[in-house]
Amino acid sequence: MPGFALRAVKQRSRCKLIGCKRLRRLWAVLLSVVWPVSLSFDYVTDSTTELAVQVRGAVVLLGRFPALAGLDLQLDTGTVTLVQGPNGAGKTTLLRLLAGLAPLESGSAQVLGHDVTKAKRQVRASVGLLSPATMLYDQLTIAENLEFWASLSRHDDVDLMAALDRVSMADFADQQVATLSTGQRRRAAIAVVAIRRPRLWLLDEPHAGLDQAGRDIVDGLIAGAIEAGATVVVASHELDRVRPLATHIATVAGGIVHSFEANSPGGVHA
Amino acid sequence: MPIATVEPSTTAQEAVGTSSRLTKILGFACLAGLAVLFLLAFVLTDPDERVDEATNIVTGQFDAVRLLYVHFPVAIVTYTAFLLNAVGSIMVLWKKSTWWDITAAASAEVGVLFCGLTLVTGSIWGRPIWNTWWEWGDVRLMTTTILFLIFVGYLAYRRTMTDSQVRAKRSAVVGLVGAINIPIVYKSVEWWENRTLHQQSTLADLAVEDLTLFAMIFGMVVFLGVYAWLLIHRFRIGWLEHQAETTGLEQAIAERRAQAPDAIRNAVTQARSSEPETGVHQ
């Protein structure tokens, strides 16, 4: 059976509308023979490439302004890259490009083996973007937000409370987001992204607005992501905090990568 | 297309025109055609008079029928214009082509103009014949009105967006969905009112003799020519606007990249001066 049909069978046999497992499997096979194309997004195939990110000559326009003006970047899997640069340099746009959210005017970008223009959905499904906007619904509780985003990205088999525990927000699980402080919302947003177990983490100013404990949580998050074999890109002004963790440092200014060098974790860089 | 391209001129402002030999010839031909049409409509053709043989009463539309020579061609042009818009919208969504986006927008603008003309001439024509400026039950009138509203909305929507690529895609969706809606509207209004005044005075009723038929077809050709003339000019304006937007891109990219060294220098001095603190740069 061709690969996509096999995946469709696997996916459909999880649908619990039919109780008996054997019947479910039979239904899944029948349906997949008749309709082999899965209606949902394909399962993300494990990338065999070593390069997590490969960007060449990327031009991204915001309106008519070239936020990225021919940017080149190559990142290996399992690295932590600190993206530093002045305000307005294009750091946020770079992260959005890597997340598959910003359209390329020209140039090319491959993220985790998928082309950003052609395989947008696969790119978005495999990355986790943490941006200043928390993307949480104010009127729902944290637990409800988590449940919603987990089921939307089809990760609802994950233990939500454990995820909240890791960001020390387990006690606030039943509080409405509107009643929380910025730092608490940020931590909840981290939990939302963490549940997806992304293979590329894109963190946009993750320490902003957090207290000491929160910042420690972010650092622990980056470390945990590396342990899980993911790649991390952090855009931050908190150079002192992130430099010890970073394996590479990219300086972005004027919409291009001005310099890209390896960093010795814990050392002072040039 | 043999039109003038915009070059950023640093000295005098040069006026760029959208006319060319094609449009000049077309324009004069249309003017001549309109003159002939006027002649045909108001002088050469007879008013619609039908004599009922039994009672010898003269009925018919009399001179009012002369509006037919304007109303019918203008209606045809309206449908052509919106059809072109629909085709353009499909091409924009399919090929992401800017050319088709400008064509679709130009066609919609001219189409709205002609649609308004259709409604006005139809209303004027209807007054002496149906004794009313507006008839709710009439299928074609209601459909054309809703068509008018849909495309006025389309034009208003285009104006709200400045980013040309976003605008192209979204207005293509709006235009296409609006166009798809038209047959639905037509059918539903037709079912809504089984009778329709349009049918009461169709072309079949009129004594469509040779000259009347010729005048109608001729009128159609002339007005299609006028539409083409307007469309070409409007398209060229749109094209020039588009070129004015995009010619700056290369320069803008170069300027952006040039920011880099200064920006880095500033950032480094900033970092050095704030090293003793542990403040957060928001």
Add this chain to the structure above:
Amino acid sequence: MREIWALTRKDLLIEARSKVVATQVLPFAMVILILFGLALDADRSSLRSFTPGLFWVATLFAGILAIQRSVSVETQSSAFEALRLSGAPGWKLFAGKALAVALQLLAIEFVLALGVVVLYRSNFADPVLVVTAALAATIAIASAGSLYGVLAVGMGVRDTILPMLLLPVLTPVLVAATRAFDDGLGTTAVNGWSWCGLLGLFAVVYGAIGAVAYAVVIEDA
């Protein structure tokens, strides 16, 4: 499937907590009914013949507000971006949002129906027809509205353009629903069921269009 239900449930939960539709849109619809009653200055019998039209005009206006609310819930939390990032396909996002709007609209219509019975003294000659027509029309309105709702937000777009875009497109729904209600409320002798069939056709057509176009449109929201 569960993504669609998750989206719908989320929207309804937000509505249950914030109660915007219940406290703002619903009274607005009732006010329209009352205003029409006052403005038309008519006696009960002629009001009864106007009832289907007034009901559906009030529903359309309330529907526009409900759609604007549905979209603003997402824009307030910058959630459209997160919805795109979640990797769920466009048609599921569309179905979830449209279903939530449809359910809220049905609730509004229910209260409007009560209002119409009380204020205009209508009686339901054929309740099955009335309910079926209302269902089909609501799905059509919610589908077209959800699509146009997303078109009406984004950088530089004002949401005041929504009525101008949506209402001309929904005129056949208005016509068909009014005629179906004419039959269902016993005011005019028309074949209400064929109009109901037309409404079902609209629901399918707008649903299909919305499902296909949503993914494209949401890219720039």
